Amino acid sequence: xxxxxxxxxxxxxxxxxxxxxxxxxxxxxxxxxxxxxxxxxxxxxxxxxxxxxxxxxxxxxxxxxxxxxxxxxxxxxxxxxxxxxxxxxxxxxxxxxxxxxxxxxxxxxxxxxxxxxxxxxxxxxxxxxxxxxxxxxxxxxxxxxxxxxxxxxxxxxxxxxxxxxxxxxxxxxxxxxxxxxxxxxxxxxxxxxxxxxxxxxxxxxxxxxxxxxxxxxxxxxxxxxxxxxxxxxxxxxxxxxxxxxxxxxxxxxxxxxxxxxxxxxxxxxxxxxxxxxxxxxx
Amino acid sequence: xxxxxxxxxxxxxxxxxxxxxxxxxxxxxxxxxxxxxxxxxxxxxxxxxxxxxxxxxxxxxxxxxxxxxxxxxxxxxxxxxxxxxxxxxxxxxxxxxxxxxxxxxxxxxxxxxxxxxxxxxxxxxxxxxxxxxxxxxxxxxxxxxxxxxxxxxxxxxxxxxxxxxxxxxxxxxxxxxxxxxxxxxxxxxxxxxxxxxxxxxxxxxxxxxxxxxxxxxxxxxxxxxxxxxxxxxxxxxxxxxxxxxxxxxxxxxxxxxxxxxxxxxxxxxxxxxxxxxxxxxxxxxxxxxxxxxxxxxxxxxxxxxxxxxxxxxxxxxx
Ligand SMILES: Cc1ncc(C[n+]2csc(CCOP(=O)(O)OP(=O)(O)O)c2C)c(N)n1
Ligand SMILES: [Mg+2]
Numbered sequence: 001x002x003x004x005x006x007x008x009x010x011x012x013x014x015x016x017x018x019x020x021x022x023x024x025x026x027x028x029x030x031x032x033x034x035x036x037x038x039x040x041x042x043x044x045x046x047x048x049x050x051x052x053x054x055x056x057x058x059x060x061x062x063x064x065x066x067x068x069x070x071x072x073x074x075x076x077x078x079x080x081x082x083x084x085x086x087x088x089x090x091x092x093x094x095x096x097x098x099x100x101x102x103x104x105x106x107x108x109x110x111x112x113x114x115x116x117x118x119x120x121x122x123x124x125x126x127x128x129x130x131x132x133x134x135x136x137x138x139x140x141x142x143x144x145x146x147x148x149x150x151x152x153x154x155x156x157x158x159x160x161x162x163x164x165x166x167x168x169x170x171x172x173x174x175x176x177x178x179x180x181x182x183x184x185x186x187x188x189x190x191x192x193x194x195x196x197x198x199x200x201x202x203x204x205x206x207x208x209x210x211x212x213x214x215x216x217x218x219x220x221x222x223x224x225x226x227x228x229x230x231x232x233x234x235x236x237x238x239x240x241x242x243x244x245x246x247x248x249x250x251x252x253x254x255x256x257x258x259x260x261x262x263x264x265x266x267x268x269x270x271x272x273x274x275x276x277x278x279x280x281x282x
Numbered sequence: 283x284x285x286x287x288x289x290x291x292x293x294x295x296x297x298x299x300x301x302x303x304x305x306x307x308x309x310x311x312x313x314x315x316x317x318x319x320x321x322x323x324x325x326x327x328x329x330x331x332x333x334x335x336x337x338x339x340x341x342x343x344x345x346x347x348x349x350x351x352x353x354x355x356x357x358x359x360x361x362x363x364x365x366x367x368x369x370x371x372x373x374x375x376x377x378x379x380x381x382x383x384x385x386x387x388x389x390x391x392x393x394x395x396x397x398x399x400x401x402x403x404x405x406x407x408x409x410x411x412x413x414x415x416x417x418x419x420x421x422x423x424x425x426x427x428x429x430x431x432x433x434x435x436x437x438x439x440x441x442x443x444x445x446x447x448x449x450x451x452x453x454x455x456x457x458x459x460x461x462x463x464x465x466x467x468x469x470x471x472x473x474x475x476x477x478x479x480x481x482x483x484x485x486x487x488x489x490x491x492x493x494x495x496x497x498x499x500x501x502x503x504x505x506x507x508x509x510x511x512x513x514x515x516x517x518x519x520x521x522x523x524x525x526x527x528x529x530x531x532x533x534x535x536x537x538x539x540x541x542x543x544x545x546x547x548x549x550x551x552x553x554x555x556x557x558x559x560x561x562x563x564x565x566x567x568x569x570x571x572x573x574x575x576x577x578x579x580x581x582x583x584x585x586x587x588x589x590x591x592x593x594x595x596x597x598x599x600x
Contacts, residue, residue, distance in 0.1 A: 037403070039403055039404075080407070081404075105403040105571060106571070107570075107571065107572040107573065107576045107580075108570050108571060108572065109571045110571075111571070112403070112404075112405040112570075112571040113401075113403045113404035113405050113408070113571070114404060114405050114407050114408070116405070126407065127407075128404070128405065128407030128408060129369070129370060129373070129374060129407050130343050131343070160320060160342065160343050161343060163320075163341075163342035163343040163344045164343055164344055165344060165346060165347065192320050192342070192343065193320045193321075193323070193324075193343075194320050194321070194322045194323050194340075195320075195322075195340075197342075200320060200340055200342045201340070201341060201342030201343075201344070
């Protein structure tokens with residue numbers, strides 16, 4: 001069988017509408033899960049929602065009925081704490097029933113606080129400790145070259161996560177090997193767990209760092225669906241380098257009292273805050 | 283109970299004893315510094331940071347660097363308390379712990395926060411049930427598993443005064459304050475928390491409280507259980523273990539994997555010195571999703587589960 005490209009059947013303007021609608025659903029569903037579990041990482045769920053919606057509903061090639069199809073595009077959620085958004089997009093994409101989202105972090109649930117590939121389809125590797133996604137993605141991309149496959153490999157990292165040295169070991173290998181079908185997306189929300197990234201261990205100039213490691217770099221607004229579709233959907237064949245997309249985002253994006261507020265890294269909403277947020281997420 | 287704050291129902295989060303004691307030590311000795319990995323909040327070091335911003339070295343999310351930086355600070359005459367979730371401190375930075383701290387024998391104090399299954403629903407990546415197993419073979423590394431706020435304070439004070447590498451588990455699971463009969467902890471000396479003759483339960487950390495309740499449960503059916511507080515993993519109180527075997531049956535209880543931790547240490551000692559029937563209570567491997575209490579119940583890390591293990595060990599007496 002052949003895998004369909006998610007972007008094939010819908011025209012440009014409709015595609016943007018579809019991605020926008022999916023991103024909204026991700027935010028509403030993730031926040032509902034976090035509210036019910038009274039656990040989770042909603043700030044990072046919201047900053048990543050538009051990126052995830054773009055990948056799964058505008059860019060990636062996959063078949064939820066055959067989740068380990070050898071030709072599938074791979075996605076790795078390296079910022080594994082943001083399972084509210086990740087599980088939501090997987091459910092919307094058809095990997096498991098949306099009703100299962102209700103079990104988020106409940107005893108014996110397959111929806112563990114961090115993703116487990118042995119529990120659910122659509123998960124490539126177990127993440128949670130930061131700085132693990134990119135090395136695995138590099139291995140997947142090398143395997144793609146060895147087997148002459150044309151799948152693409154995407155990995156989403158946090159920005160604070162890039163303080164882990166393992167990312168830079170992997171980046172060096174990706175640049176050295178010119179893994180052009182590999183794309184790193186940095187959720188550049190400028191906040192980590194306890195503070196701003198630049199006040200903790202500064203990352204800027206981040207684009208120069210990736211360039212120095214052999215990447216082609218694109219800096220975009222990580223909430224602009226047209227820009228995300230453009231940059232992530234572009235055919236990598238003509239490029240002789242891996243791609244790093246620095247997606248400038250807002251942690252907590254979409255809910256006024258959560259935006260750019262570090263306390264929502266793992267903050268959980270009261271009933272009133274939840275109601276207010278759902279009102280804003282339309 | 284000098285350094286602790288009660289949470290609710292008379293229970294304590296040992297991280298409070300940790301941070302208050304560290305602040306008291308830092309106040310008295312300017313060599314005391316903290317090293318963290320974006321873990322100021324989870325280590326409860328907000329107060330330390332406010333008082334001594336320049337003495338709190340936050341290296342960002344970079345545990346390997348964090349431990350190496352700790353070793354460097356010790357080289358420069360500081361007394362670094364490296365504080366990080368135990369899973370990342372001991373797992374991610376294991377080689378730094380081995381080479382830069384234990385093997386180099388440097389004056390670094392490693393504080394493994396929220397160890398065991400303290401992170402509950404966040405799952406096995408965030409659990410630290412392997413730490414005792416992979417630290418135990420590291421020579422030089424004094425390893426302490428406190429059970430309550432007083433012992434946590436004692437461990438931190440010991441670490442500051444001691445010249446050499448130390449690892450301390452700092453639990454977040456709410457525990458009561460125990461009634462200790464000693465006025466300070468001494469390296470390699472266990473504390474017998476309850477005398478008993480039919481079986482000895484050797485426990486540490488959060489599990490000590492459950493072991494004491496198990497002994498009460500056993501007493502109701504006429505079984506006399508000794509409870510020994512194995513607060514020191516290294517140096518190990520070998521004589522106390524051999525002595526415990528005098529009851530004819532031994533049970534170990536730890537908030538850790540049953541492979542290689544306290545159970546492993548006791549089993550090695552008994553096999554070499556005084557073999558008796560033994561049962562181990564702990565986690566068999568990666569655990570499923572669940573709250574901390576759900577997981578304790580699920581794997582029998584409860585008074586009832588420990589009592590059952592004790593009865594089983596007794597039934598195997600020759
Ligand atoms: C190796 C490791 N160290 C520490 C943590 C604890 N932790 C979880 S999320 C987080 C902050 C992540 O910040 P960032 O990468 O910027 O993610 P985002 O802002 O998108 O949530 C930290 C320190 C972890 N999960 N893994
Ligand atoms: Mg961030």
